[in-house]
Amino acid sequence: MTTINDNYLKLKAGYLFPEIARRVKAYTDENPDAPIIKLGIGDVTEPLPAACREAMVAAVEDMGQRQTFHGYGPEQGYLWLREKIAQHDFQARGCQVSAEEIFVSDGAKCDSGNILDIFGRDNTIAVTDPVYPVYVDTNVMAGNTGAMDDGKYQGLVYLPITAENSFTAEIPEEKVDLIYLCFPNNPTGATASRAELQAWVDYARAHGSIILFDAAYEAFITDAELPHSIYELDGARNCAIEFRSFSKTAGFTGTRCAFTVVPKTLTAKAADGSDVELWKLWNRRQSTKFNGVSYIVQRAAEAVYSEAGQQQVKGLIAFYLENAKIIRQQLTAAGIQVYGGINAPYVWAQAPAGLSSWDFFDKLLYHCNVVGTPGSGFGAAGEGYFRISAFNSRENVETAMQRIAEQFKV
Amino acid sequence: MTTINDNYLKLKAGYLFPEIARRVKAYTDENPDAPIIKLGIGDVTEPLPAACREAMVAAVEDMGQRQTFHGYGPEQGYLWLREKIAQHDFQARGCQVSAEEIFVSDGAKCDSGNILDIFGRDNTIAVTDPVYPVYVDTNVMAGNTGAMDDGKYQGLVYLPITAENSFTAEIPEEKVDLIYLCFPNNPTGATASRAELQAWVDYARAHGSIILFDAAYEAFITDAELPHSIYELDGARNCAIEFRSFSKTAGFTGTRCAFTVVPKTLTAKAADGSDVELWKLWNRRQSTKFNGVSYIVQRAAEAVYSEAGQQQVKGLIAFYLENAKIIRQQLTAAGIQVYGGINAPYVWAQAPAGLSSWDFFDKLLYHCNVVGTPGSGFGAAGEGYFRISAFNSRENVETAMQRIAEQFKV
Missing domain, CATH: 3.40.640.10 (Type I PLP-dependent aspartate aminotransferase-like (Major domain))
Known part of the structure; x- marks a missing residue:
């Protein structure tokens, strides 16, 4: 009989992003009109440079x-x-x-x-x-x-x-x-x-x-x-x-x-x-x-x-970094401790009030219709943290942050 | 110390195509004007379909x-x-x-x-x-x-x-x-x-x-x-x-x-x-x-x-198969036993006069300026055979076959 690579069976069944997709789907199946904004996966959103x-x-x-x-x-x-x-x-x-x-x-x-x-x-x-x-x-x-x-x-x-x-x-x-x-x-x-x-x-x-x-x-x-x-x-x-x-x-x-x-x-x-x-x-x-x-x-x-490509790429990076700045500022204003987001397109937020990563995920999904990534999905030491990606349009980032600020305002 | 995957050391040093490239280069370094026609590697030559x-x-x-x-x-x-x-x-x-x-x-x-x-x-x-x-x-x-x-x-x-x-x-x-x-x-x-x-x-x-x-x-x-x-x-x-x-x-x-x-x-x-x-x-x-x-x-x-894509692809396949037909016909006329080339873009030729695959390779390179692939490079049972690819322009295929026919004419 042909055998498989048994090491695959050691892998955790629920990889992070499929589990996020599952929870988002369950929510949107029940709330089909929810204006979900995704700041989860680190995927770019702006057009490819003209060059x-x-x-x-x-x-x-x-x-x-x-x-x-x-x-x-x-x-x-x-x-x-x-x-x-x-x-x-x-x-x-x-x-x-x-x-x-x-x-x-x-x-x-x-x-x-x-x-x-x-x-x-x-x-x-x-x-x-x-x-x-x-x-x-x-x-x-x-x-x-x-x-x-x-x-x-x-x-x-x-x-x-x-x-x-x-x-x-x-x-x-x-x-x-x-x-x-x-x-x-x-x-x-x-x-x-x-x-x-x-x-x-x-x-x-x-x-x-x-x-x-x-x-x-x-x-x-x-x-x-x-x-x-x-x-x-x-x-x-x-x-x-x-x-x-x-x-x-x-x-x-x-x-x-x-x-x-x-x-x-x-x-x-x-x-x-x-x-x-x-x-x-x-x-x-x-x-x-x-x-x-x-x-x-x-x-x-x-x-x-x-030359044109370098300029256009600089513009893209500056755009996403400005998004990161907005995320940092708004979360900080909402009393959430943040890290990163200055030399990187990711803001690493500490889930407030001792929430677990997945609790905070659910809260943002249900109450703000914002999708981020639970820190615990990246490893045990990520528990209690949450990744927010700066890859989205300015409008989406601003709207998402306003919703979070309102939800968590002190 | 970090260790390597030792299995790599079992690999034969001279992979087939680099060895071909080496011999062609040695020849063309000495004969820079030689009108080499390559029917070796199975790489297409005609434009990508318009569709x-x-x-x-x-x-x-x-x-x-x-x-x-x-x-x-x-x-x-x-x-x-x-x-x-x-x-x-x-x-x-x-x-x-x-x-x-x-x-x-x-x-x-x-x-x-x-x-x-x-x-x-x-x-x-x-x-x-x-x-x-x-x-x-x-x-x-x-x-x-x-x-x-x-x-x-x-x-x-x-x-x-x-x-x-x-x-x-x-x-x-x-x-x-x-x-x-x-x-x-x-x-x-x-x-x-x-x-x-x-x-x-x-x-x-x-x-x-x-x-x-x-x-x-x-x-x-x-x-x-x-x-x-x-x-x-x-x-x-x-x-x-x-x-x-x-x-x-x-x-x-x-x-x-x-x-x-x-x-x-x-x-x-x-x-x-x-x-x-x-x-x-x-x-x-x-x-x-x-x-x-x-x-x-x-x-x-x-x-x-x-629909357009299917037609264009059929045209490409027919073109290469016509090349294969020409290769089969010309080699056969030169007294060389051939196989394949009817339902495939490769003609598998038996090296004439008991030549080894590499001897035949050298002979075609030196005397006809045609590059093919020695059958022995594909395994021990390929010894004495030679692969000729139909992937080239009609003109190159015809010229290459004329040269071989002249060299080997009975």
């Missing part, structure tokens, strides 16, 4: 002529795109990242899950708590954890990020091998200072660990002192892989383009103790199990780096 | 308006696309496949590699020989094989398809759990009759095996008696997953869209002996490690099913 759209129309035209038609592209992505990424996102910030070290993909979610393919099953894995659920679930699927016990998977090392430690992931006392860090953080909106990230890099180099650094939200950084890339820190080229995405930067959640940086200086150990270049393994993984991103989409991504 | 291009331009316009903007889509693909696929590709041929059972993806290569995520590591795996290398390499990476020994990976069951058995994959005497079948076949261009496929389905049902059926080339079937889908056979819904692609059908190799069918009636065994729905596992895998195909690309795929 990207123009580039795509031109690319579609290319596909209509034999001479300019594009079949299979390089699995790693077209060099013209990788060179622009390397130059604008890294070299311009003093990071030694070359086009050869960039792997264009269809999503940072895919990359952050697929990256486990190239690592051994005997590594100790550390994640923050709360955490982007994909990091945890892909480790469960890969067999890197035991069963779930009291909200946590056995075998994973959880690093709490809460108000008590100023939302800093504290370096663990034990030795861990793979460490997932996401800054600006999803879901808390917290950031990591240069000194904090340097401490992580130093830890990783001292222990032979690899940092899986998710910088999907770097474009939202407004504080000039904060690093945008892990490669701004000394030694990171020897201990870190970085994930980036056009999803939140340029509104590509439905267009699909991202990239991963694997420095050629990065190695890990084979069973015989030898050092193996991770670049070679990831290149082999992508060449064998991936066939590159649509030519048309890569042209759209390239247009992000044009 | 698809028009749909993409309209979709790009959608992305420019807030009201019609599309962010994250369903991981499984938009229902409007899945319904058209179910109706045209399956229900119209009498197959009971519903939209819910279709998972839209960015490539059949990705899907046929990723599918191993949901299966256990204790399954016995059967592949044909010669074989599409991705099936083998992804099993090596997943740890489903031992080391390579004499051109074969230990632990895999190889099913020869050669002239001796009329290019039929013979049902093995031993019990196997996962069976990769690809018909019309890449690389041999062979087909499987209804009776042959039914025998496979019956074998799978008797042994609790799962058939991974790659139908990426079904659009090239001209013989009305041949099945296009494994689900045309009785019982296949209980033992088969099918991979399909728009790559070769509609020229999407650079546009990227494919889909996989996982019937809701399909189960495999958990460690405790219970039956688990594979649909649920694949849905969980895709929801967690994939984020859907670009909205714009899905609209292009949908347009394949419009």
Whole structure:
């Protein structure tokens, strides 16, 4: 008989977003006219930048002529795109990242899950708590954890990020091998200072660990002192892989383009103790199990780096950050303690009056018709917190905040 | 220290296509003006159908308006696309496949590699020989094989398809759990009759095996008696997953869209002996490690099913099949024994005069400036054969065949 991967059976049945959808549906089935405003899932809402759209129309035209038609592209992505990424996102910030070290993909979610393919099953894995659920679930699927016990998977090392430690992931006392860090953080909106990230890099180099650094939200950084890339820190080229995405930067959640940086200086150990270049393994993984991103989409991504594209993207980011500011101000005025939302599109709110995350979710849904994301869905240490996304129209954000302010006014 | 997935070190260093590229480069470095014609890699060359291009331009316009903007889509693909696929590709041929059972993806290569995520590591795996290398390499990476020994990976069951058995994959005497079948076949261009496929389905049902059926080339079937889908056979819904692609059908190799069918009636065994729905596992895998195909690309795929799209696709297929016919005729006239190329875009040629596959490759490269693919690169039983792809312009195909005919004329 054919057998399944039994690790899948360890996964929690109710993934966060399906459970939210279920509760919203139950409510709207009974209240079909409720003017629901969704500030839950981190999905952009504003039009794709004109520069990207123009580039795509031109690319579609290319596909209509034999001479300019594009079949299979390089699995790693077209060099013209990788060179622009390397130059604008890294070299311009003093990071030694070359086009050869960039792997264009269809999503940072895919990359952050697929990256486990190239690592051994005997590594100790550390994640923050709360955490982007994909990091945890892909480790469960890969067999890197035991069963779930009291909200946590056995075998994973959880690093709490809460108000008590100023939302800093504290370096663990034990030795861990793979460490997932996401800054600006999803879901808390917290950031990591240069000194904090340097401490992580130093830890990783001292222990032979690899940092899986998710910088999907770097474009939202407004504080000039904060690093945008892990490669701004000394030694990171020897201990870190970085994930980036056009999803939140340029509104590509439905267009699909991202990239991963694997420095050629990065190695890990084979069973015989030898050092193996991770670049070679990831290149082999992508060449064998991936066939590159649509030519048309890569042209759209390239247009992000044009002068017009850069201006339009800045406009989008500023728009969402203004939404975040409104959320922060209104919730604060309603007596709700908030974090994040300054260098990130997420506001992390403390549920008032000792409510649990899901109690607060229900209250906002029933009384304000506003949908957010319960913090406990991101991990045990997220209990009592609530994520509100700045991705929506100005009008929706203002209306939602007015409703909450009225409901919770002191 | 962080460890790597040691299984990667078992992979053969020289993957087929990089080795071809290396030899072509060495030759063209010395002969920069050589008028090389590439009939090696199975990549389409003709423009994308107008219906698809028009749909993409309209979709790009959608992305420019807030009201019609599309962010994250369903991981499984938009229902409007899945319904058209179910109706045209399956229900119209009498197959009971519903939209819910279709998972839209960015490539059949990705899907046929990723599918191993949901299966256990204790399954016995059967592949044909010669074989599409991705099936083998992804099993090596997943740890489903031992080391390579004499051109074969230990632990895999190889099913020869050669002239001796009329290019039929013979049902093995031993019990196997996962069976990769690809018909019309890449690389041999062979087909499987209804009776042959039914025998496979019956074998799978008797042994609790799962058939991974790659139908990426079904659009090239001209013989009305041949099945296009494994689900045309009785019982296949209980033992088969099918991979399909728009790559070769509609020229999407650079546009990227494919889909996989996982019937809701399909189960495999958990460690405790219970039956688990594979649909649920694949849905969980895709929801967690994939984020859907670009909205714009899905609209292009949908347009394949419009009246204009269907006509344009038929024109493309007929064009490439006429190329295949010319290849067959010219090689036959040159005294070279050929197979395939009637219901498939690949012609499988026997290297003349007892030449090895690579000797024939070199001879065609040096004397005819024509690049094909050595059959031995697809497996030990491919030795002495050579794949010629019909994907090129009429002029290039005719010129290439004239050169070969002159070189080998009797």
